[in-house]
Amino acid sequence: MEAFFSAAILCDQLINGLTIGGIYALIALGYTLVYGILFMINFAHGEIFMFGSFAGYAALTFLLQHGVMERHPLASILAAFLAAMVVSALLGTILERVAYRPLRRASRLAPLISAIGASIFLQNVMLIIIKGRMQVYPDVLHETFFEIGWFSISNFQIMIILGSFLLMAGLYLFIQRTRIGRAMRAVAEDRSAAALMGIDVNRIIMITFVIGSALAAAAGVMVGMYYTQINHMMGFIPGIKAFTAAVLGGIGNVPGAMLGGLFLGLAEAFGVLFMPAQYKDVIAFALLVLVLIFRPRGILGEVVSEKV
Amino acid sequence: MPRRSFPTLLPAAILFLLLSLPAAAAEWGAIRIPSGSPVKIGMGTMLTGDYAGMGIDIMHGAEMAVKEKGLILGHPVTLQTEDDGCAGPSSVVIAEKFCNDPLVAGVVGYMCSGGSKPASDIHNKYKVVMISSSSTALELTSRKIPIFFRTCWNDRIQAQRAADFAASRGWLRAAVLHDKSDYGQSLAEDFAQHLKTRGGEVLAMEGVTRGDKDFSPVLTKIKPLRPQLVYFGGMSAEGVLVVRQMQRVGIRAKFLSDDGCFTEKDFIQAGGRAATGSFVTYAQEPDPAWMAHFESIYGPRQTFSPQAYDAATILMMAVESAAERQPDDSLLIDKKRLRDALAATDHEGVTGRIVFDVNGDRTGSVVALYEVVEESGKRFFRKVPF
């Protein structure tokens, strides 16, 4: 028993937790941004993550076949990220336009059901494309390990933790400091007032989807490189967990989503030490239920507009 | 809507109809293939979904056998494939479909034990024989259902062989993982139990969730226990991730798994360098000539196509021996005779000699050990003498 709690193990789980937590956080940001503006859970967000991962895979495979990947590994990785983010952003925009925008005035159930439908549709599109076979990311980099004191960390883990942190910081600055960011906050706070102020609400909504999808795509490429197996269902459970993270931190709240994601990742990594590992998923679901019942506003509080 | 009369009339009518139905036939009966009609071999396997690769491979094995056979006593033989979804409800529905199809003589199926179990009950009702090439759960033969046979082994044998092998190599401190499925968990538990009888120590027994990718937490949890061996009961989708992440987490132990990981594409190729040095249990390597022929048509094989090929072959052989040609050129296949013919099989298949014990299990099927080795840039399974 004392072996479980040795410093080395705790440090290892810390790294595990931060790694998966960073990924949850990136996906959670997409949920939270969209919810803050449209009050709807973009149920298909997990599929946007999945498509991003596949786009990155396609890019890397293409580069591999043309001999580019071995010679310029770093550039290849960047190209994969770029390809993924572009594809997902496009997908997110189409999704918004086709499945959500027509339902903005409809009942509250309709967009959610439409989102569920879109999610199922996208999963099965990919299923047909890959013929049900899981795909494997090409090995772009070799995983190398560093021992720093008690910590054992790999270059991949560093990339994910740093990368997600940078993206999150970038998003935060974007929302706080740029004009578009301000417009996004305005639309989230009070849509009609923002429209009256001359903000093109539809455009802002589209930008929100683009950003959220791009972040999810980045997470998708990271997951692809780190775990190497990707399939058409890979977005489903992470999608729910990321939504849990967003709610944990306070829906609509950008720093909240980041915090929620990291918290969930750590909870899973450490939680496994105390229970049989097959219950790992239950941690997320249980957290979700508990938070929504006892503190629905989340850790940092919600940021959603006032009710009329 | 006439609400008053409704409640009283309807139940009465239904009861009347229910009771007037004839009892389900318990005798065996016979199958009649009219002149000019094909003899159908049913095939229940997974065509879409997580393990579709394995399922389609199974179909190819049976398909090859059926195409090679071509005719039984002048009637064409055809294979009718249905998607059993590797689950109960779909397998049951297809079982009903096959068992009620007057041209189906027998079924090669089903793919997963979770589907074969309820399906075998249905087959037993209609007395239609079924031979599975991949359902390895123990209960399928421990219940003594006369119409069930299998050309694969049962899991207890596989797990015990694995434990014997581990003990023979001196890997007595083992951490056991499984994917919390019927198949994986049964294997893992049998392995653990048998290893203990050989003097081993099971340091941990943990489950992972199918579909999950992140096993670092559970692997980090077992790392301080310093296992010499990690045994994984489950399929390649999770197995390959375990073997990769074992390396990442820094567990210096051998990896031993079951036939679910015996697959070129989804384990060796997907596992990369991390898969080298892993061990899996599987049947004797099938006849290389057959393998070359199969792969020239269908590409690299997965796991159970040889067993499916053999299953279809012996089924057709049994039909051929049990069927009686009638004057009008139809075929009469007495179901009991068919079953007995199948039970009496003694055939040299591509997977070895096929003989069944009284429960439908294959006797003498030896489980072999394979290691993933790398030679001149190629990685493949090599049989380990044991």
Add this chain to the structure above:
Amino acid sequence: MKSPAPLFRKIPPAVSLSAVILFTAVLPPVVGNYWSQVLGDIGIYMMLGIGLNVVVGFAGLLDLGYVAFFGIGAYGYALMASPQFGMHVPFWLMLPVCVALAAAGGALLGIPVLRLRGDYLAIVTLGFGEIIRVILNNLDPLTNGPRGLLRIDPPFLGATPINNPQRWYYLILAGVLVAAFTADRLNNSRIGRAWIAMREDQDAAAVMGIDILKYKLLAFTIGASFAGAGGAIFAARQGAIFPENFSLMVSINVLCLIIIGGMGSIPGVILGAVVLIGLPEMLRGTEQYRMLSFGALLVIMMIFRPSGLLPASRRRPAAAAPREPE
């Protein structure tokens, strides 16, 4: 809003209903065992659909974890009527018990979560459904985990067991009729009217003195009890159940058939079940396209025909009601 085809208006309802009943009663011997099995599957989904319809269509609550109650009913019966504990309680005795168990589950889940907003409720119920499945899969000493419960007893009518597809068809048919009847009575009762008021404008309903929480809880509980009955029937018919039979896909399938058939409308649910469960069986071999079209249909229906193919004649179902600020 179109009401069911005007042609039916000319035929007195008693005659058309009797014709339908006669038709459904003679189906099994005509279509044989395989199709009787399929019809039985459709029937079970109809029962589930009618039950979920109470929750979603009547009361306007989106429950994505409905399969949990189905599982409770199924495992409830299977544990008491199989070799697992050596108990063999008769089916007819267990049926009301399973209904009660599922209802209790619905109440227990409902009490804490019904205060939540619509979309949150959906996700929480989804999480609950998944938790139940994981628990079923992991509580091996009780549920036998992934190995499932086998050799479940069939129901007996006197000395005759109900163990072939045709007999099961009739039992399930009776179940569907009872369910439809019950739901229809509910719809036209005071409870039903409270649900409509609640669905259309929650605040106005509250002002009028309707205890929102109580009626939500009632909807949840009653809806769950239908699933409990369906679960017991499923377990008895299959003879073997596994945790994987109770996945999210079941909840989604039931939701799809309500949405596409027509929320709040019982004929709509019945049509939805036939279309969504029966058609794919007839079109075997196009599995992936089936789910693809489900997904697309959901989106299309929401945009163009949110009330479904066969809408409820008098009332606007929840999905069609204009969005209210919450």
